[in-house]
Amino acid sequence: xxxxxAGRVALVAGATRGAGRAIAVELGAAGATVYxxxxxxxxxxxxxxxxxxxxETAELVTAAGGTGIAVEVDHLVPEQVRGLVERIERERGRLxxxxxxxxxxxxxxxxxxxxxxxxxxxxxxxxxxxxxxAVTSHHALPLLLRNxxxxxxxxxxxxxxxxxxxxxxxxFYDLAKASNLRMAFxxxxxxxxxxxxxxxxxxxxxxxxxxxxxxxxxEENWRxxxxxxxxxxxxxTPAYTGRAVxxxxxxxxxxxxxxxxxxxxxxxRVYGFTDADGSQPDAWRYMVEVQDPGKPAxxxxxx
Numbered sequence: 001x002x003x004x005x006a007g008r009v010a011l012v013a014g015a016t017r018g019a020g021r022a023i024a025v026e027l028g029a030a031g032a033t034v035y036x037x038x039x040x041x042x043x044x045x046x047x048x049x050x051x052x053x054x055x056e057t058a059e060l061v062t063a064a065g066g067t068g069i070a071v072e073v074d075h076l077v078p079e080q081v082r083g084l085v086e087r088i089e090r091e092r093g094r095l096x097x098x099x100x101x102x103x104x105x106x107x108x109x110x111x112x113x114x115x116x117x118x119x120x121x122x123x124x125x126x127x128x129x130x131x132x133x134a135v136t137s138h139h140a141l142p143l144l145l146r147n148x149x150x151x152x153x154x155x156x157x158x159x160x161x162x163x164x165x166x167x168x169x170x171x172f173y174d175l176a177k178a179s180n181l182r183m184a185f186x187x188x189x190x191x192x193x194x195x196x197x198x199x200x201x202x203x204x205x206x207x208x209x210x211x212x213x214x215x216x217x218x219e220e221n222w223r224x225x226x227x228x229x230x231x232x233x234x235x236x237t238p239a240y241t242g243r244a245v246x247x248x249x250x251x252x253x254x255x256x257x258x259x260x261x262x263x264x265x266x267x268x269r270v271y272g273f274t275d276a277d278g279s280q281p282d283a284w285r286y287m288v289e290v291q292d293p294g295k296p297a298x299x300x301x302x303x
Contacts, residue, residue, distance in 0.1 A: 003031030003065065004250035010097035011088065013075055013136050016040045017052040018208035019155050019241045020101035024057050026242030027097065028066025030250060035088055036061065037073040044072070052209060075102055075132035081139045088143065095143040097249050100133040100180075101155040114171040122172035129176035133183060141191070150196035151249050152187055155241070156180035159202045159263045159284055166292075181261050188259025197254050200261045201244060204283020205235040230297030234286045240264050240275040247271035279303040 010027045014020040015036030024036040038054035045053075054070040061068025071087070073080050088095055111117055133154065144150040157177040158168060168174040184200035191198050205211075207222055215225040215232070225232050244264040248254050251271070265282030267273075274280055281303035290298065 005066075005096075005246070006031035008032045008096040008249065009035070009088065009092045009094050010099065010249070011035045011037070011084075011095060011136075011140060012099045012101060013037050013073070013132070014100070014102035014155075015057045016054050017050060017057075018101075018103075018210065019203055019206060019238050020099070021052070021057045021060070022238030022240075022242035023099050023101060023153075023155075023245045024068065024242070025060045025064050026239065026246040027249065028061035028068055029064040030246045031066055032097070032249070033067040033069070033092060034058075034061045035069045035071055035084070037071045037075070037084065039072065039074055041070075041072050050209070075136050076127055078135050078139070081135055085139045085143055094147055095140060095150070096147065097151045097153070097245075098137065098140050098144055099153045099155065099245060100136055100183075102132045102136075103129050103155070103157075103176075110169055112170065117170060117172065122170075125172045126176055126179075130179045130183075133180065137183075137187065141196075145191070145194055145196055148195035149252075149254070150191070151254055152184075152191065152196065152198040153245055153248065154180045154184040154187075154198070154200045156184075156200050156202050156261075159200070159261045159266075166287075184261065185259050192255065192258045197258045199248065199257050199259070201241070201248075201267075202261070202263050202284070203236065203238070203241040204263065204265060204281055204286075205232065206241065207235050207237050211235075226297070231286075231291050233297050233299040234281055234283045234291075234302055236264065236281045236283065237276045240268070240273075240281070243273040243275075244268070244271075247273055275303075 010032045012024040015024040016038030024034045036057045040053045058068030058070035181200045187198035217225045244267045263284045268280040286302040
């Protein structure tokens with residue numbers, strides 16, 4: 001099996017579950033050494049209260065063909081992030097891929113009024129989804145820039161493609177995800193002239209562990225949720241996002257995307273990767289062309 005990322009080192013910040021875990025696994029499948037971080041460990045649960053732990057992610061990375069290294073880190077604590085980067089430098093001497101996938105989704109509330117939201121939860125979401133990204137990039141980028149061709153991926157929700165200006169869930173969530181898009185743009189401006197690339201990447205309607213729980217289904221029977229939410233037919237697995245990042249990281253011409261806002265469906269058509277079932281869902285095009293106009297749910301031609 002081809003290992004296009006053999007010898008490369010990646011840091012996936014926020015790799016305990018969802019997109020972060022899948023990105024770590026797919027980078028490992030391509031041969032990378034992956035430092036996966038999180039606050040949920042075998043000995044300590046985070047405030048999310050989820051069952052997934054970072055050690056499991058490292059095991060999955062290694063099983064996929066890479067080298068998985070689990071590190072407990074709170075990315076809101078600069079000293080911990082600095083220590084993490086110093087460890088990567090000491091153990092590997094390089095950093096080729098940085099993925100900021102801390103989202104704070106557990107703190108959002110689906111209320112369409114700022115004054116009705118829990119202020120502490122809202123500010124916590126912003127800190128997790130914005131401040132933690134900035135802290136991590138601040139400490140990691142000097143190491144990433146030592147070798148040309150480095151890649152930074154800001155994982156977000158929404159894309160500037162398809163003229164997407166939709167409101168997302170609530171004031172704090174919308175602000176956080178818009179900030180991630182702008183982070184990639186700003187980092188692209190700073191990194192491009194220094195030989196590296198930054199992009200924002202959005203999954204479509206991702207069947208993460210948390211999303212499956214919300215709908216009361218599993219990956220095996222997820223289509224049962226279509227009776228209640230028909231447009232869920234366009235959903236995708238976290239692996240689709242992981243394969244998008246792996247494709248970007250292996251692309252010798254990745255600089256063509258610098259500063260751009262990208263979606264997994266968009267990149268699948270360029271690089272040819274598929275979701276776990278062999279399809280290529282293009283969720284954002286579907287939302288604009290089918291869901292938003294109020295058409296009946298039908299993913300034909302969109303996956």
